[in-house]
Amino acid sequence: MHLMQLPREVLLGENLKGEVVNVAKRIGLGRKALVLYGKHTKKIAGREVEENLSGEYEVDGLTVKGATMEEVNRTLDEIRGGEFDWLIAVGGGSIIDVAKLASFKAGVPFISFPTTASHDGIASANASIKDIGAKTSVKAVPPIAVVADVEVIKTAPYRYLAAGVGDMISNLTAVKDWQLAHRIKGEYYSEYAALLSLMSAKMVIKNADIIRLGNEESVRKVVKGLISCGVAMSIAGSSRPASGAEHLFSHALDAIAPKPALHGEQVGVGTIIMAYLHGMKWERVRETLKRVGAPTNAYELGIDPEYIIEALTIAHTIRPERYTILGKDGLTREAAEKAAKITGVI
Ligand SMILES: [Zn+2]
Numbered sequence: 001m002h003l004m005q006l007p008r009e010v011l012l013g014e015n016l017k018g019e020v021v022n023v024a025k026r027i028g029l030g031r032k033a034l035v036l037y038g039k040h041t042k043k044i045a046g047r048e049v050e051e052n053l054s055g056e057y058e059v060d061g062l063t064v065k066g067a068t069m070e071e072v073n074r075t076l077d078e079i080r081g082g083e084f085d086w087l088i089a090v091g092g093g094s095i096i097d098v099a100k101l102a103s104f105k106a107g108v109p110f111i112s113f114p115t116t117a118s119h120d121g122i123a124s125a126n127a128s129i130k131d132i133g134a135k136t137s138v139k140a141v142p143p144i145a146v147v148a149d150v151e152v153i154k155t156a157p158y159r160y161l162a163a164g165v166g167d168m169i170s171n172l173t174a175v176k177d178w179q180l181a182h183r184i185k186g187e188y189y190s191e192y193a194a195l196l197s198l199m200s201a202k203m204v205i206k207n208a209d210i211i212r213l214g215n216e217e218s219v220r221k222v223v224k225g226l227i228s229c230g231v232a233m234s235i236a237g238s239s240r241p242a243s244g245a246e247h248l249f250s251h252a253l254d255a256i257a258p259k260p261a262l263h264g265e266q267v268g269v270g271t272i273i274m275a276y277l278h279g280m281k282w283e284r285v286r287e288t289l290k291r292v293g294a295p296t297n298a299y300e301l302g303i304d305p306e307y308i309i310e311a312l313t314i315a316h317t318i319r320p321e322r323y324t325i326l327g328k329d330g331l332t333r334e335a336a337e338k339a340a341k342i343t344g345v346i
Contacts, residue, residue: 003237004235005125005141005142005234006142007146007227008027008260009140009141010123010148010227011148012227013149013150014149014216015149016148016149017045018270019147019250020052020113021052021053023145024056025214026227029085030044031084032059032083033058033060034060034078034079034087035049035062035087035088036089036095036099036336037061037064037089037090038064038094040130040288041090042061042063044089044152044155044244045113046090047061048326049113059118060082062075062078064095066260067094067095067127067128068129069129072102072105075102076102076105079103080108084094084108085098085108086108086109086111087108087111088113089110089111089143090115091114091115092115092160092223093116094332095122096121096143097121097129098127099112100112100125100126100140100141100143101127101138104141105138110144111147113146113147114148116156116160117153117219117222118161118164118262118264119150119163119228119262119263120226120229120233121230123143123150123226123229124242125139125140125230125241126138126139126140126233126239127140128263134285135254135255136251137237137251137319143298146227146230149225150216150219150220153223154216158293160262160264161211162211162264162294163264163265163340164264165204165211165264165268165288165292166265166267166269166294166313167229167267167268168200168225168226169201169204169205170242170243170268170270170271171198171229172243172271172275172280173245173274174327175241177245177322178240180323181240181324184323187240189239189325193233193236193240196228196230198242199228200225203225203282204225207221208292209291212292212293219286229242231240244274245270245274245277246271246273248318248322249266249267249273249274249312249315249320250266251315251316252310252311252315253303253311254266254308255303255318257307258308260303261301268285268289271285272286272296272345273312273345276342277326278325282343286343286344296342298345304330308340308345309333309340311330312339312340313333314330315331316330335344
């Protein structure tokens with residue numbers, strides 16, 4: 001049996017802070033709702049969502065500090081203690097990740113209300129949580145609904161939208177790695193999920209100049225693409241269609257760099273290098289990232305070249321069961337340095 005879990009409703013539009021009530025009603029969610037937000041996202045949308053819900057539901061709010069196991073457990077205690085029926089996460093990456101894992105553990109649904117379009121976790125089943133130092137991807141369930149308010153997402157700094165492009169273009173190498181694992185390790189492969197995932201990557205390549213404008217249309221394009229990535233992962237039943245060696249490289253940077261950049265920014269740079277290793281047209285990846293104003297090298301990431309090389313050599317150890325172009329033994333230091341230099345990353 002192959003189980004595919006998908007969001008029931010996806011809303012994309014303006015002024016959706018009040019629309020959450022109708023979404024909850026249509027889905028038939030229970031009486032008690034917990035709204036999760038960060039200090040900042042509470043101000044920009046969270047408080048308003050909470051107020052709108054309070055007219056129809058018993059609501060409480062919880063401020064989350066980061067995507068750590070500690071925060072997941074604190075949220076879990078709150079859900080159980082307050083007997084909440086469902087959650088809504090108003091925030092960027094970490095708030096959604098915490099809500100995703102905590103609601104999964106508690107066995108209650110959650111609604112994703114993204115305040116940025118910087119990564120494909122807004123609609124996926126995977127949560128990226130920091131546990132004992134390192135960040136790991138934990139499988140949970142996708143949100144029951146995604147409410148993407150263009151007005152809210154548009155207010156986030158442009159850098160986040162460009163990072164979203166990086167997370168989508170990474171599908172090019174992720175799918176290549178998946179095909180490799182399919183051929184070499186006999187891993188399950190879904191052609192449909194792979195094509196859907198590639199569609200998002202091709203869309204950003206084609207629309208880079210429109211996305212660069214950072215207007216409403218840009219936000220809509222990026223959000224739709226990111227949601228498609230989440231759907232592709234749900235169809236595959238794993239993050240394979242959207243996460244390969246370029247993601248392992250980014251996780252490695254998260255673990256060793258003193259000040260990592262945004263997930264999508266690191267993944268985008270990783271895609272340039274992995275595309276080179278795959279013998280793909282890596283210049284096209286770099287060109288697209290340049291055109292949308294996303295980082296394409298160590299300097300623009302704000303990360304010392306030394307960490308880039310080290311991350312490349314240890315990336316294969318991050319998730320050994322995930323077979324990629326890096327193989328079982330990974331890159332030698334010389335190969336890592338060469339790949340990074342040829343592609344202009346260092
Ligand atoms: Zn990603």
